[in-house]
Amino acid sequence: MRTMWKGAIGFGLVSVPVKLYAATEDHGVRLHEVHDKDGGRIRRRSVCSVCGKEVGYEHIAKGYEDDEGRTAILTRDDLADLPLPSKNLIDVLAFVDADRITPLQLARSYYLAPESGGANKPYVLLRETLKKTDRVAISKITIRTRESLALLRVEDDLMMVHTMYWPDEIRDAGGLAPPDSVTVRPQELKMATSLMDTLSEDFDFEDLEDEYQRALDELVTARLDKKTPTTKTETTAAPDNVIDLMSALQASIDRADKGEQDEQEEQGGKGGRAARKTARSGGSGSARKSAAKKSTTKDGAKSTGTSKSTSKSTAKSASKTTAKSTEAKKSTAKKGSAKATKKTAAKKSTRRAS
Secondary structure, three states: OOOOEEEEEEEOOEEEEEEEEEOOOOOOOOOOOEOOOOOOEOOOOOEOOOOOOEOOHHHOOEEEEOOOOOEEEEOHHHHHOOOOOOOOEEEEEEEEEHHHOOHHHEEEEEEEEEOOHHHHHHHHHHHHHHHHHOEEEEEEEEEOOEEEEEEEEEEOOEEEEEEEOOHHHOOOOOOOOOOOOOOOOHHHHHHHHHHHHHHHOOOOHHHOOOHHHHHHHHHHHHHHOOOOOOOOOOOOOOOOOOOOHHHHHHHHHHHHHHHHHHHHHHHHHHHHHHHHHHHHHHHHHHHHHHHHHOOOOHHHHHHHHHHHHHHHHHHHHHHHHHHHHHHHHHHHHHHHHHHHHHHHHHHHHHHHHO
16 A cells, blocks of 8 residues: 655644555546547647647646636746645644534545554554544644645544545535425334335445446446447436325335345245256266166065065054044043033932922
8 A cells, every 4th residue: 555645643742653545546447538430549738828839747837817817827836835834744733522523524534554663652542542532633734735624533443534624615505404394294204214224124335336337347348359238227217206205105115125025036046946956966866876776686675675564564553543542532522521411411400409
């Protein structure tokens, strides 16, 4: 992993030498512009709009044009002389509670590692202090030529830096939320919660993939191999209007349940196909074994016949025993019923006599 930045974390009189590494990367295919007729690369030239001449890189500067049409020209030397106190320093401004930071404020992520063995002790001290207090550090950092607000926090056993948007870079969201007069019923909340639970079962981030990127890779491979691209995947259009919220929630739950059932059936189908393959291979093996069995001795056949005879005798004996037991139970039941009838008649006779 390539080091992007070297410097130190500074808070008070404590300094922790560290190195910065990019925590994320793009996995996309790099495409460039070409001529669709012959595949030639498209080249762009830097041409001056005033003199019409091509300008070399060493003569290209930065500029800013105001509303009145005036242009301020800023050379590389001008930009290099600008003060950047955080060029080689992660300057901690304050430590705040972690729940005060929202994902809206975060931009890019970086791993932060100790620069050398001598930096391990202060690094671990700062890391454990942040863990124990459940706080994060607000700081500034300069990556390349731009100073950014930054968040320093702990991820497992490593500290991380997240560049942040400045407060004036976050737009006001006023007026975007639905009005307060819009309410939902408890039944709707219950249905929505049930749908959330259904969609959350067996969810694993590792199972997610970029389907567009996979399709793009297949398309590029097909073009390189002079083959016809695979069929395009159909996309489902988003509904333009929700008429009945409860019906939509119930339909969503039913569809999620059906998706799980189809997946289980598909897995069962794969198991059935495997079983049929096993049966076919077992059948061919049985045919070979049958040919071998035909060459056995007559004594073995007699023994088999004796075994069958014994099995039949045992089965008949068991059947007779079961029949006798059933008849005995029926007889006992009849006797009990007769006794009960006699007792009832005796009681009625006694009542009449009295």
